[in-house]
Amino acid sequence: MAVRVQDADFDLAAELRALRDGRRDIGAIVTFTGLVRDMAHGAPIDAMTLEHYPGMTERALEQIEAEARTRWELQASLIVHRYGPLAPGDQIVLVATASPHRHDAFAAAQFLMDYLKSRAPFWKKEGTPDGGRWVDARDSDEEALARWKA
Numbered sequence: 001m002a003v004r005v006q007d008a009d010f011d012l013a014a015e016l017r018a019l020r021d022g023r024r025d026i027g028a029i030v031t032f033t034g035l036v037r038d039m040a041h042g043a044p045i046d047a048m049t050l051e052h053y054p055g056m057t058e059r060a061l062e063q064i065e066a067e068a069r070t071r072w073e074l075q076a077s078l079i080v081h082r083y084g085p086l087a088p089g090d091q092i093v094l095v096a097t098a099s100p101h102r103h104d105a106f107a108a109a110q111f112l113m114d115y116l117k118s119r120a121p122f123w124k125k126e127g128t129p130d131g132g133r134w135v136d137a138r139d140s141d142e143e144a145l146a147r148w149k150a
Contacts, residue, residue, distance in 0.1 A: 001069065001077050003061040005052060007084040010094055019076050019096055026075045028102040030109040032095045038088035040126055040135075047127030050083040050092070057081075057121050064115045068097070071111065072104035079112065081120065114144045 012033060020026055036048045061079050068077065076098040086092060095112045099105040124135040 001065060001074075003058055003065055003079045005054070005057050005061065005081050005083060007082060009082070009091055010080050012091075012094065015078060015080065015094060016096060019078055019098060023075060023098070025100060026098040027100045028105040029096060029098045030102070030105040032093075032109055032113050033091055034093040034113075036086045036088050036090045036092055043128055045088065045126045045128050047088075048086045048090075048092075049125045049127070049132075050081075050086065051123045051125075052083050052121060060119065060121050061116070064112060064119060067115070068108045068111050072097075072099065072108040073101075074099050074104065074108055077108065077112070079116070081116070081122070083122065111148055114141070114148060117141045118145045 012031065016029065016031065020029065038044060038046070061081065065077055065079055068074065074097055076096075078094065078096040080094040082090075082092050093116065095109050095116070097105045097108040097112065099108065118137065118141040125132050126135055
């Protein structure tokens with residue numbers, strides 16, 4: 001189980017090799033990779049900058065990951081979240097979950113992403129042709145989160 005917050009890009013294949021290295025108890029690995037889009041809310045964006053508080057953000061991500069482990073049988077999991085200036089097409093986040101069975105791996109990955117979208121303490125600023133704008137929380141992210149509270 002690992003959480004990293006970093007400015008550097010990540011290599012998906014290398015991360016997955018490390019996650020499963022030497023493991024024979026894993027039956028399923030589910031991954032999600034978030035990318036910077038070139039459009040948001042119907043307008044073009046040419047950059048995204050993510051800010052965070054070092055230490056606080058890692059602790060929050062560790063708590064989210066720990067909650068996932070209480071809900072599903074996970075042999076391994078990984079959250080890598082980037083910060084700093086990013087461009088359209090850049091990788092922002094990687095979530096990987098490994099379990100003996102696919103159901104737990106899929107559910108845990110979706111849970112982690114839903115919580116990261118709404119509870120991870122990152123501040124996002126989009127660069128547009130009209131200048132920068134901070135990204136507000138979206139109702140759809142809160143709706144996605146609500147299903148895990150039942």
